[in-house]
Amino acid sequence: MLFSNDPIPVSILSGSLGAGKTTTLNHILNSERELNAAVVVNDMGEVNVDADLVERESELTQEDDGIIELSNGCICCRLRGDMLDEVGRLAEERDFDYLLVESSGISEPIPVAQTFARGFEDAEFDPTGVYELDTMVSVVDAHSFWQGFDSGQALTDDSIEPQGNRVPEEALMDQIEFCDVLLLNKCDLVPEAELDEMEAVLEALQPRAKIIRTEHGVVDPTEILNTGRFDFERASQSAGWKHELQGGHHHGAAAEEHGVTSFVFDADRPFHPERIAQFFADIPDGIIRAKGFFWSAGREDIAMGLDKAGQSVRAGPTGTWIATLPKAEQEQYFAARPGIKEDWDEQWGDRGNQLVFIGRGFDQESLVDRLNDCLLSDAEMDEDWSEFADPFSPDEQRELALADD
Ligand SMILES: Nc1nc2c(ncn2[C@@H]2O[C@H](COP(=O)(O)OP(=O)(O)OP(=O)(O)O)[C@@H](O)[C@H]2O)c(=O)[nH]1
Numbered sequence: 001m002l003f004s005n006d007p008i009p010v011s012i013l014s015g016s017l018g019a020g021k022t023t024t025l026n027h028i029l030n031s032e033r034e035l036n037a038a039v040v041v042n043d044m045g046e047v048n049v050d051a052d053l054v055e056r057e058s059e060l061t062q063e064d065d066g067i068i069e070l071s072n073g074c075i076c077c078r079l080r081g082d083m084l085d086e087v088g089r090l091a092e093e094r095d096f097d098y099l100l101v102e103s104s105g106i107s108e109p110i111p112v113a114q115t116f117a118r119g120f121e122d123a124e125f126d127p128t129g130v131y132e133l134d135t136m137v138s139v140v141d142a143h144s145f146w147q148g149f150d151s152g153q154a155l156t157d158d159s160i161e162p163q164g165n166r167v168p169e170e171a172l173m174d175q176i177e178f179c180d181v182l183l184l185n186k187c188d189l190v191p192e193a194e195l196d197e198m199e200a201v202l203e204a205l206q207p208r209a210k211i212i213r214t215e216h217g218v219v220d221p222t223e224i225l226n227t228g229r230f231d232f233e234r235a236s237q238s239a240g241w242k243h244e245l246q247g248g249h250h251h252g253a254a255a256e257e258h259g260v261t262s263f264v265f266d267a268d269r270p271f272h273p274e275r276i277a278q279f280f281a282d283i284p285d286g287i288i289r290a291k292g293f294f295w296s297a298g299r300e301d302i303a304m305g306l307d308k309a310g311q312s313v314r315a316g317p318t319g320t321w322i323a324t325l326p327k328a329e330q331e332q333y334f335a336a337r338p339g340i341k342e343d344w345d346e347q348w349g350d351r352g353n354q355l356v357f358i359g360r361g362f363d364q365e366s367l368v369d370r371l372n373d374c375l376l377s378d379a380e381m382d383e384d385w386s387e388f389a390d391p392f393s394p395d396e397q398r399e400l401a402l403a404d405d
Helices: 023-031 051-057 080-093 110-117 168-177 192-205 232-236 240-245 251-256 273-280 325-334 338-343 364-374
Strands: 008-017 037-043 067-071 098-102 132-143 181-185 210-213 261-267 289-294 303-309 312-319 353-360
Touching: 023 037, 023 098, 037 080, 037 110, 067 364, 080 110, 080 289, 080 325, 098 364, 110 132, 110 168, 110 192, 110 312, 132 168, 168 210, 168 289, 181 192, 192 210, 192 240, 192 261, 192 289, 192 312, 232 289, 240 261, 240 289, 240 353, 251 261, 261 364, 273 312, 273 325, 273 364, 289 312, 353 364
Parallel strands: 008 098, 008 132, 037 067, 037 098, 132 181, 181 210
Antiparallel strands: 261 353, 289 303, 289 353, 303 312
């Protein structure tokens, strides 16, 4: 039992459509009979099927406010304020000790976590001190794991309304990269050897999370409730690619055995815009994740970003080079990050390329050769860069057209 001033712990379940979130939630509710939980279920459709399933298979009912349904929208965007107002109302009554949230299959976990950890400007209710985010759980479907990274397969499904121009594989990547506990569910449908391989990939994409294999969502509730694992700063740094950029390369025996590798391409000369765009549109299938920033010749004023999740590849303007900031701001930046000046170029400052690639069974050497060929040659370094054809969008990261196989 909580004391009335203790914050109420919250566990959030994310995961793609049909991965097993509802099944897991029901398992938890049924095996923790003593747990006095309230549940928020977010469904994209008009009828909240998941809420009905939770109600039918557990002892909670919607009438006595055990379950809040948020339908026809997503709690990571349109329904963020609604969710807070609802859980604020719940907190006033305060006859429960734990809050469980099941997000919709395409929810991005970061904004949902932010809503609980830091509140949301458009909502009246401020959750800080009332709720405390305890564990972010992502449920990954082992049975459709590889297809999950295939070209927009789920986009053809009419029941899904993509968020903006985001695609489900990007949501899947977010869910893998931002969580404390990762349930690899539906393990009954996949041979052991293949599960080992998936786990090696998952570890490379997300080195911090605890990975647990499950069948029909059967997991020890202590892995999900009151774990105290969530920490916003740590979670936002936990993606494998960030780790890699910070020089934290260490893959275990499992990765090695399954040919899972990663590397950072680092160069301080600009890319030819047309050649690098072509390269991005034709990255080998083995690369599951690529991320980072780059310098496209002719765009000296802006840092370009690359974001590849499965078959989806986005590239375009993303940020600012420190070299383009006013002197006073630059000094502040240098003061805060003493190491940065080591890579500072007299003429070009911090402009350069840092791209992380994570995948399995790809030929790193040939990839690096291809990337080197995309850099400007010595002769091109002396040309007028503004004359180069530039296929990138002028103002945002956009999906690149995929090269025909
Ligand atoms: N074989 C097998 N089936 C499973 C497993 N877990 C869940 N299922 C089935 O998969 C289907 C989807 O499970 P749900 O728990 O509804 O998945 P969900 O993630 O809540 O789905 P959405 O809310 O639609 O995104 C159901 O028919 C489950 O019975 C599992 O481990 N193995």
